[in-house]
Structure formats: C-alpha cells, structure tokens
Amino acid sequence: MKIISVSGGKGGTGKSFVATNLAIVLSRYRHVTLADLDVEGPNDHLLLGVDLAEEEPIKIVNPFVKYDDCIKCGVCANVCDTGAIVMTREKLPFVMARLCSGCRSCVLACPTKAILEGYRVIGYTYHTIVNNNLELVTGKLREGEEHTPPAVREGKRRALRYARDVLLIDTGAGTGSHITLAIKDSMLLIAVTEPTPLGAHDLELILEIAREQNIPSWVVVNKYGIGASEKIFEKIMSIARGYEAEIIAKIPYHDDVARSIVERRPITSKNPDHSVSKIFNDVAHKIMGVI
Amino acid sequence: MIIGAPLEIVIASGKGGTGKSTISSSLILYLYRKGYKIVAADADAEAPNLHLLFNVSSWDRVDEYSDAYIAEIDYSRCDMCGECVKTCPFDAIKIVDGKYFIDPTICEGCSTCSLACPRKAIRRRRVVRGRVMIGRTEYGFPIVSASIEPGRPNSGKLVTEVKNRAREIAGRESIIVLDAAAGIGCQVISAFTGASLAILVAEPTPAGLSNLIRVHEIAKHFNLPSALIINKSDLDEDYAEKIIRYAEEENIDFLGKIPYDNTVPLSMTYMRPVTEFSPDSPASKALMKIFDVVEERIIRDFDRWRRAHKPSKPSIYRPILIKPGEII
Amino acid sequence: MIKIAFPTEKCEGLEDAVYTRFGRSPCLTIITLDNENQIKEVKNIRNPGYEAASGAGVRSVQTLVDEGVNIIAAPSLGPNAAVIAQEMGIKHISIPSGIKIREALETVLNEIKKEA
Numbered sequence: 001m002k003i004i005s006v007s008g009g010k011g012g013t014g015k016s017f018v019a020t021n022l023a024i025v026l027s028r029y030r031h032v033t034l035a036d037l038d039v040e041g042p043n044d045h046l047l048l049g050v051d052l053a054e055e056e057p058i059k060i061v062n063p064f065v066k067y068d069d070c071i072k073c074g075v076c077a078n079v080c081d082t083g084a085i086v087m088t089r090e091k092l093p094f095v096m097a098r099l100c101s102g103c104r105s106c107v108l109a110c111p112t113k114a115i116l117e118g119y120r121v122i123g124y125t126y127h128t129i130v131n132n133n134l135e136l137v138t139g140k141l142r143e144g145e146e147h148t149p150p151a152v153r154e155g156k157r158r159a160l161r162y163a164r165d166v167l168l169i170d171t172g173a174g175t176g177s178h179i180t181l182a183i184k185d186s187m188l189l190i191a192v193t194e195p196t197p198l199g200a201h202d203l204e205l206i207l208e209i210a211r212e213q214n215i216p217s218w219v220v221v222n223k224y225g226i227g228a229s230e231k232i233f234e235k236i237m238s239i240a241r242g243y244e245a246e247i248i249a250k251i252p253y254h255d256d257v258a259r260s261i262v263e264r265r266p267i268t269s270k271n272p273d274h275s276v277s278k279i280f281n282d283v284a285h286k287i288m289g290v291i
Numbered sequence: 292m293i294i295g296a297p298l299e300i301v302i303a304s305g306k307g308g309t310g311k312s313t314i315s316s317s318l319i320l321y322l323y324r325k326g327y328k329i330v331a332a333d334a335d336a337e338a339p340n341l342h343l344l345f346n347v348s349s350w351d352r353v354d355e356y357s358d359a360y361i362a363e364i365d366y367s368r369c370d371m372c373g374e375c376v377k378t379c380p381f382d383a384i385k386i387v388d389g390k391y392f393i394d395p396t397i398c399e400g401c402s403t404c405s406l407a408c409p410r411k412a413i414r415r416r417r418v419v420r421g422r423v424m425i426g427r428t429e430y431g432f433p434i435v436s437a438s439i440e441p442g443r444p445n446s447g448k449l450v451t452e453v454k455n456r457a458r459e460i461a462g463r464e465s466i467i468v469l470d471a472a473a474g475i476g477c478q479v480i481s482a483f484t485g486a487s488l489a490i491l492v493a494e495p496t497p498a499g500l501s502n503l504i505r506v507h508e509i510a511k512h513f514n515l516p517s518a519l520i521i522n523k524s525d526l527d528e529d530y531a532e533k534i535i536r537y538a539e540e541e542n543i544d545f546l547g548k549i550p551y552d553n554t555v556p557l558s559m560t561y562m563r564p565v566t567e568f569s570p571d572s573p574a575s576k577a578l579m580k581i582f583d584v585v586e587e588r589i590i591r592d593f594d595r596w597r598r599a600h601k602p603s604k605p606s607i608y609r610p611i612l613i614k615p616g617e618i619i
Numbered sequence: 620m621i622k623i624a625f626p627t628e629k630c631e632g633l634e635d636a637v638y639t640r641f642g643r644s645p646c647l648t649i650i651t652l653d654n655e656n657q658i659k660e661v662k663n664i665r666n667p668g669y670e671a672a673s674g675a676g677v678r679s680v681q682t683l684v685d686e687g688v689n690i691i692a693a694p695s696l697g698p699n700a701a702v703i704a705q706e707m708g709i710k711h712i713s714i715p716s717g718i719k720i721r722e723a724l725e726t727v728l729n730e731i732k733k734e735a
Contacts (some may be wrong), residue, residue, distance in 0.1 A: 009338050011473035012308005040474040041305050041505060043498045056610075061380070062605040063570055064615050066413045077681070081401045083674025084683045087704055094706060096699060097610035099674045105382045105403035121611035144608035146447075146477045173307040173473050179383075180396045195561045198312065198340040205338060209442045212396065218460060227556025262383075262496055273439040453644075455669070484675070484697060485640035512698045608698070 001048050002291040004168045005183040005215070008192040009202030011173035014222035014251070015192045018260065019170035020047045021268045021277075022190075025133035025284040030166050030291075035159035037182045038172035039139040039151040042141035052126035052138055053279075058154040060102030060147065062120035065093050067282065069114035076106035076115060102145050123151045125158045148178040156182065166291065175205045185211065189217040191245065193236060195229035202237050207243040217245040219273060220283070224250040249279050250287055297330070297461040298593060299454075300468050300483050303510075305502025307473030310522040311492050313555055314565035314578065315470035316344040316539040321582040323432050328465040331428070334482040335419060335472035336449035342436050346562035350424040356437070356452060359420040359445055360400030362393050368412035378407040396442040417486045420445065421523040423452050425460070433460055447477030453479070466590070475505050483509055488589065488597065489517045491543070495530035503534065507541065511605035514531040514596050518589065520581060524548035533572075535536040544588070544600050549574050571598075621652045622688045623727055625720050626679075630663040635650070637717040637723050641678030641693040642700050648720055649686055656728060664684075675702025683709065692727045710725040 006019040016038070023034040036044035045052050063076075063085075072091040084099035085106060093106075094175065099119055109114045123141040130136050134220045141148065143150025152172075159167055171182040184188055189210040193203040219240045221233065233250075240247050251257075254276055260267040268277045303313045315331075324330045332342035362383075364375070375391060376384045383397040384404065393404070395418070404415035421439035426432055437449040442479045450472075457467045469486065472478040483489065489510040493503040503519075510517050519538045524531045529549060536547045552574035558565040566575045589596045626644030627635040635682040638644035643664050651660040660682055667682055668675035683691065684707050694716045704711055712730050715721045 010307065010340070011338075013307065026715055040476050041498070041502045043306075046498050046501070059613065062610075062612055079402055079406070081399070083671060083681075086677055086707070087684065088707055089684055089687070096607060096613060096674070096703060099398070100700065101401070101675065103377065103378070103399070103403045105402045105406055107379070107721050108403060108406035117424070117617035118615040118617070119613040121613070130341070141475075142611070143505065144512070146475075146480055148476055149399075153382065155406075160459065174446075174476075174478075175441045176337050176446050177443055185353065194556075196556045197343045197562060198338075200557060201340060201343060202338045205441045210398075214444060223556075226553055226561040227558075232560055235567055261498075262530070263730070272379055451671075451675075485643050514695060605698075 001163050001165065001167060003169065003186045004188045004190065004287065005169040006185040006190045007179060007183060007206050008173065008190060009175050009176045009206040010199055013194045014200055016043045016047055016170055017219055017257070018190070018192050018222060019168060020044050021266050022283060023134055023168050024266050024268045025026065026166060026168065026287065027131065029284070029288060031164040032135050032166045032168055033135045033137060033159050035155055035164040035167060035169045036136065036138040037152045037155045037169055039141045039148055039155060040172060042140050044170055045128060045138055045266060046137060047261060048130055048136065048266060049127050050130055050136065052128060054127040055124045056158065057121040058123040058125060059119040059141070060122055060150045061104050062097055062100055062118050063095050063106050064116045064118045065095065066114045066116055067092060069112045071112050073111060074130045075109050075111065078111040079105045080093045083161040087216045098144060101116050102150060105193065119142045125155050126157065127162065137162060151182055151183045152178045175209060180209055180213065183215060184213060186215050189215045190220055191217050191272065192220045194220050195221055195232040196227055196228070197232060200232055200239060203236060204239050207245055208241070211243055216235060217243060219245050219247045220249045220251065221247060222251045225253045225255040237273070247262060249278060249283050251279055293355040296465070297458060297465040297467050298590070299486040300466065301471050301481065301486040301489045302469065302492065303471040303506055304473060305475055305506035306494065306498060308500070309492045309494050312340050312344055312470050313470055313565060314492060314520060315341060315612050318582055318585065319468045319538050320430060320567060320583065321566050321579070322466055322586070323430060324584060328462060329432045329458045329520055330434060330461045330467045331434040331469055332453055332467055332469045333434070334450045334453055334469045335478060336437040336439040336446040337381055337472065339436045339438050341470045342426065342434055343562055344432060344559065345428040345430070347426050347428055347434060350426040350503040352424045355419045356421050356423055356449055359418055359448065360399040360415040361395050361418050361608065362400065362404050362415050364391055364393060365412045366390060368410045372408055372409060374407045374409060375404040375413060378553060379404050387584060398447065402571065410488065421449050423456055425456060426572065435460065436554050447481040450478045450481035462528055475509050479506070479509065483513045483515060486513070489515045491517055491519050492522055493534055494523050495521055495527040495534060500537065504537070507543065508605055510600045512617055516600035516602060516603060518547050519543045521548045521553040525550045541603060547577060549577040565595065620654065621690065621729050622649055622686065623690045623692055624683050624716065625647045625723060626666070626693050627720065632661045632663055633721045635693070635720050637716050637718055637720065639679050639694055641695070642697050645669050647679065648672060649688060650724060654731065656676045658699070674699060679729050680707065680709065690727065692723060
C-alpha cells in the first residue's frame with residue numbers, strides 16, 4: 001500500500017481540485033482511498049458531488065475532577081499548558097473543555113489521582129464510497145473546536161483502515177504541524193502551487209517540510225496563464241531545482257475547470273477527453289511508474 | 292472618530308485563495324492615502340504573504356520568538372521503558388537509530404511525557420519557533436508580520452504576538468488592518484480575539500458559502516459586527532445572490548462584488564496592491580467603490596455602524612462530553 | 620466590601636484609562652470599596668492574559684478569582700472569559716473604553732445602586 005500526499009501551503013492553489021481529479025483517474029487503474037484531511041473546512045466531497053456518510057466521532061481525552069479526592073493543591077492548573085484548568089475561590093479545579101488539548105498532564109500530575117479521564121468529541125470522520133475503486137474518508141472539526149492535530153490523526157487512521165493500493169492524502173492549507181502529521185510516512189509529496197509570488201513563496205515552505213520528513217516531491221503548477229506566469233514560473237523552477245523536485249505538470253487556468261467546480265462534477269469524470277483531463281492522465285501514469 | 296484604542300479590522304475568509312491579501316493590501320493603501328494612521332498586520336504566521344504585496348524585502352526589526360517548549364530526552368537516564376511513547380498524546384515519539392526520539396516538528400511541549408517518565412529522563416526546554424518582524428513599507432506605513440518554522444505547531448501564539456506588537460506601534464487614532472490566515476483554526480481565532488470588526492471575503496461557490504458560514508460563526512463568538520465582500524463574483528452570479536441573502540439574514544453589511552480580473556495575479560507579480568498597479572482595471576474600480584463604503588459607512592461613525600450590525604447570538608458552544616466510564 | 624477589576628493600559632490606577640479588551644490588557648486595576656462605597660484600596664497587577672496565547676481571558680479571570688474580585692468592569696468579555704466569570708460567580712458590568720477609571724467607577728456604582 002502506497003501513500004501519496006497532495007499539499008501546497010498557500011490556500012486556494014487548487015490542492016483539492018488536483019487531489020480529487022487525480023483520485024478519479026488513478027482509480028481507473030488501482031483502488032484509491034482519498035483522505036480529505038482539511039479538517040477545518042473539508043471540500044473534497046463537494047468537489048466530487050457526494051455526501052458525507054458513516055459518521056464516527058473523533059474523541060480526545062477530557063479531564064473530570066473527582067472532587068472527593070481533590071486536596072486543592074492547584075498542581076493541575078499549574079501544569080496545564082493551555083490554561084484549561086481554573087481554580088475557583090474554594091481552590092477547586094474547574095475544567096474549561098474547549099481549551100483542553102487532551103494532553104493528560106493534569107491526570108499524571110495530580111498527587112491523589114483525583115483527575116479521571118473522560119472524553120470530548122471534537123469532530124467526526126466520514127466514509128463515502130465514490131465508485132467501485134474509489135473511497136473518500138473525510139475528517140471534520142466541530143464548530144468551536146480548534147485542536148486540529150488530533151482530527152488530522154484520526155482522519156488518517158480511519159483512511160488507513162480502508163486503504164488497499166493507494167492512499168491519497170489531501171492536506172489542509174498552511175504549513176503547521178497538522179500538515180507534517182498529514183504527510184508523514186508518504187512516499188511522495190505532490191506540491192500544488194500557482195504562478196504568483198505568493199504561490200512561489202509558499203511552495204518553498206512546503207518543500208522544506210517534505211525535505212525534513214525525507215519525502216521526495218513533485219510540483220504541479222496550477223492556474224497556469226494567470227498574471228505573468230512565465231516570469232514566476234522561472235522562480236518556481238529554480239525553487240524546485242533547489243529541492244530536487246520535478247515539475248511534472250502545468251495545468252492551465254480554464255473556465256471549464258471553474259465550471260466543473262461549481263457543478264460539483266470533476267472534469268476528469270465529466271469530460272475525460274478535455275485537455276485538462278489529459279494532463280491528469282499523464283500525472284497518473286507517472287505515479288503508476290513509481291508505485 | 293475612533294476613541295480609546297486602535298480600530299482593529301480583520302479580513303478573513305473560511306477558505307484559502309479567496310483574495311484576502313489582495314483586498315487587505317489595497318484597503319490598507321486606500322486608508323493610508325485618505326490620511327488615516329495605518330498599521331498593516333499579517334496574521335498568518337504559517338504562510339505570511341502580505342509583505343510581498345507591498346514589495347517589502349527587508350525588515351527593520353526581527354525578534355525571535357521563543358515562548359514555546361519542546362521535550363527532550365536525557366539518554367543517560369533513559370532505560371527504553373517506552374512509557375513516553377505510550378503517553379504522548381501527539382504521537383511525537385518514535386525510535387530512530389535504536390533510541391527514542393522526540394520529533395520536534397510535532398512535539399507541542401506539554402508536560403505529559405516528562406510527568407510519565409519513571410526515570411525523570413525528560414526535560415522541557417525553550418525553543419525558538421519563529422520570528423516576529425516589523426518593517427516600514429515604501430509608502431510610509433509600518434507592517435508587522437511573523438513566520439513560524441515550517442511544520443511547527445502553535446502558530447496561533449505568534450499571531451497573538453503580531454497583534455500585540457501592532458497595538459504597541461499603533462497610536463490611539465490608528466487603524467490596524469489584519470490579514471488573517473485562511474480557515475477557522477487557532478491562527479484565525481487569535482486574529483479575531485479582541486478585534487473591532489470582521490470583513491469576510493467569499494467566493495460564489497458551494498464551498499465558498501459553507502466556509503463563509505463557518506468563519507462567520509467564529510465572528511459571532513467574538514461578538515464582532517461583520518461586513519461581506521464577494522470576490523470573483525462572475526464565477527457564478529446565482530451563487531453570489533445566495534450568499535448575499537445569507538448576509539442579509541445574518542445582519543452582515545454587504546459591501547459589494549469584485550469580478551474575476553487577471554490583473555490581480557499580474558499585480559502580485561509586480562509586488563503591488565492591484566489598485567496601485569492597475570487603477571483602471573475592473574477589480575480596482577470595484578475595490579475603490581467598496582472602500583469608499585468602508586470609509587463612509589464603517590469607519591467615520593464606527594459606533595453607529597457597530598450597533599446597526601450587531602451579530603446574532605452564536606450557536607452556543609456546547610462541548611460533547613463523555614464522562615469517565617460512560618459507554619457511548 | 621466589594622472588589623471591582625478594570626482592564627487598564629499603564630498600571631496607573633485611578634488616572635489610567637479603561638482598555639478596550641479585558642483579556643489582553645497590559646494591566647488589571649482592582650479597586651476595593653468599603654461598606655460605604657468609599658475607596659479603600661487601589662491595586663495594579665500585570666495581566667497574565669496579555670502574553671498568553673490560548674485562554675487569555677481565562678487566565679485573567681483566574682487571577683481575579685485569586686484576588687477575590689466580585690465585579691469585572693470592562694467593555695466586553697471574550698467568550699471563554701465570559702463563561703468562566705459566570706461559573707466563578709463574578710459579575711460583568713459593561714463600561715465604555717477610553718474613559719478614566721475614576722469616571723468608570725461612578726458608572727459601576729450607579730449600575731450597582733440600580734440593581735439594589
């Protein structure tokens with residue numbers, strides 16, 4: 001089973017567009033599990049035109065204080081990294097669930113073992129069958145919850161349950177630790193960028209993360225043709241060279257692509273002979289060559 | 292005018308690539324030219340981009356930010372019992388070259404492993420996670436930005452630092468314009484904390500609407516009055532209408548639409564806000580009209596606008612808790 | 620006896636100005652009133668929430684709980700601080716930002732009298 005990640009750093013470059021279309025083409029040759037780990041705002045189901053199904057909760061540890069055993073020492077509040085434990089006037093610990101990251105320091109630190117472990121549901125994972133050879137696993141954070149890493153971890157874990165030949169991971173935007181978690185253990189990273197200074201800037205960040213994790217990278221330049229693409233493309237080429245990353249595709253900015261997104265029908269499905277679809281065929285073949 | 296403390300405007304969007312930086316940069320320049328004291332602030336420490344649009348290539352001041360911790364193993368005391376691996380809530384510990392290794396790119400610096408270690412072999416130490424940078428643009432106003440080492444956690448803390456610095460630089464009558472990160476994660480929450488108002492940017496697509504709803508929910512939690520700009524509106528005018536209707540229902544001040552315009556990415560290439568680079572382009576004209584509205588309606592009489600656009604109550608955050616021993 | 624906390628900017632007590640944001644104010648000024656509503660003590664402390672990343676307002680409230688404060692007088696409280704203050708039985712009275720503490724105190728006393 002091979003893991004391939006699709007990431008990009010900058011939001012809006014078209015990661016999900018690339019990931020979903022790539023998943024569709026790859027699924028013609030191998031079984032593909034697509035993991036949408038953009039847990040703050042997963043979009044792949046919207047792009048694919050399918051519904052989220054088979055909801056399962058994502059739980060993290062939430063402390064509960066057994067007040068009978070509490071000796072009011074305040075160690076739990078001191079040790080708490082996120083300020084989630086507040087001491088009342090009577091010197092009793094009060095837990096603010098939303099701030100708790102589930103690290104369990106308070107449980108371990110309490111001298112009388114007065115803090116018990118319960119759970120809090122911070123989001124859900126979903127599993128949708130897209131076609132015979134393509135399954136979508138989605139991770140989604142609940143409104144008001146902000147701890148992204150556990151949701152990414154759980155989404156990935158669930159996707160691994162269904163993964164057979166290929167696990168394709170669509171990460172979120174950004175370059176924080178939730179991205180590192182998502183791409184860990186991949187054999188290949190596909191970095192999606194756009195030919196603007198902002199896209200080039202973020203490409204470097206994502207290639208740096210991949211290098212730190214010893215993951216080889218390929219680069220896809222999306223929305224080619226906007227702005228002064230050739231000028232920035234030179235910059236992108238030199239960045240890619242610096243990381244030994246091959247630029248494997250230039251996807252032109254095309255009205256048909258925008259339309260396919262609005263219609264919720266991936267272009268490789270709706271129009272497999274379109275020039276953009278042919279580019280995805282080429283990318284898929286290149287991937288098949290290395291897995 | 293504005294009393295008490297700087298007016299803080301957050302430009303946010305639930306989704307990436309909607310045009311926040313494009314709009315922020317042009318708004319900042321517009322207000323500056325109208326004579327307001329402005330501080331530009333980039334509230335995205337993971338992918339800071341705002342300075343690129345002002346052609347800022349060097350900083351007057353760079354401060355390393357080291358209010359973060361990671362755990363480290365003292366190998367002379369470690370007996371490979373594996374307790375740390377079992378208790379680490381973030382799966383940050385693995386075996387490398389026969390020894391336990393705490394991955395600094397994942398470790399969040401909580402004390403759990405050091406508390407669990409029976410040999411007391413784990414210590415926390417301060418690390419440099421990122422930097423906060425302050426510079427002056429060629430136009431004359433200051434810009435505060437930050438960057439976190441790629442892959443590290445807790446970028447939200449850096450955004451808080453950016454806001455603190457911006458407030459230090461800004462005088463009583465200044466306006467701080469914050470270009471928030473995409474999404475609704477901790478960076479965005481830090482950006483919204485204590486702001487005066489939010490200008491939300493949405494694209495007219497299904498994802499655009501659902502992400503707008505999510506980010507507006509955050510604004511409601513902070514009781515922020517909000518305004519809305521629809522960018523790349525000609526992608527789908529019907530969807531644009533849907534989004535305007537949502538804004539009406541939610542008492543969000545709809546400011547205007549901006550059509551898709553290729554001079555926007557072009558202006559980026561030349562490191563200038565689009566209204567500066569191509570003032571006659573469709574996007575620039577639409578932006579200037581919207582900014583006139585911002586200045587007249589929102590800034591000139593902020594107290595009145597704020598009261599007129601009080602957000603509805605947010606859905607109350609109710610944590611879903613499972614008590615110890617409870618089976619779901 | 621009543622203890623009222625105000626978010627302030629420069630730790631200068633009665634002549635200081637009310638800061639806009641409670642959880643992020645550099646300073647917290649705590650005024651103790653005796654049973655005749657006369658000022659007994661003015662205390663200025665650094666606000667731990669100023670530098671905190673998450674849970675800033677909560678940390679500020681924690682400090683006020685430890686100081687025995689009954690009322691927080693501030694323009695607004697963030698969502699976390701509001702919940703905690705309520706749980707801890709600390710009342711929130713809204714006052715405008717930018718005015719002097721001396722003036723703000725009058726506003727608070729009027730509010731308290733109204734509710735009595």
